[in-house]
Amino acid sequence: MNSRKVFLLAGSFLLYFLVQVLMLKNMVIFGVAFCFLYVLYVLLLPVEMKTIPLMLIAFILGLIVDFFYDTMGMHTLCLVAIAFFRNFWLDILTPTGGYDENLQPSMLNMGLGWFVTYSIPLILVHHILFFYVDSLGTNLFFPVVQKIIASTIFVFVMSIVVQLLFYRRRRGI
Incomplete structure (x- = not known):
């Protein structure tokens, strides 16, 4: 990885x-969509x-x-879990010709259908883990399911908006 790519990754890390x-810390829609x-x-x-650096x-x-x-570690647990599953999921979704070198798996590069198949399961895993751990010890099944579904949809829609506004097509980082 050259220094330009490292700089861009570090800058986007800081920006996110x-x-x-x-x-976004206090942005909650209708009390259920985080x-x-x-x-x-x-x-x-x-x-x-690779998986370990990821x-x-x-x-x-x-x-x-x-x-x-x-x-107390809930975000860390969930984010590391999706980082662990991401490469496995990418292998399952590999197109016929494989992936281009330095490809960013974005909606603009791969298409909306592929991005939906790629991102929604991973976002869903993140939210299931997060809200399940958050509600341990309570009998709040339906409110937790409601938070999981609403938050997954909200994050997915926001990710589409962010990509349309701030990302370019077919460029590696």
Whole structure:
């Protein structure tokens, strides 16, 4: 990885963190839809990134978000889990010709249908883990399911908006 790519990854890491902590921390729609947009950072890392570095990046981002949310490792757990499953999921979704080198798995590069198939299961895993751990010890099954579904849809829609506004087509990081 050249220094330009590392600089862009570090800059986007910082940007996603700042947006999450400063702008989206208290954004909740109808008391059930939470916006954890920082998940998109891990989803949009280059396809060829190996699992261990991906998990380390997810660990650092999750730990920093946990520090500002006072959630004692919940964001770290969920983000590391999706970082662990991401490459396996990418292997399942590999197109016939394979992936291009330095490809960012975004909607603009791969198409909306592929991005829906790629991102929604991973966002759903993140939200299931997060809200399940958050509600341990309570009998609040339906409110938790409602939060999972509403938050998954909200994060997915926000990820589409962010990609349309701030990302370019067919460019590696």
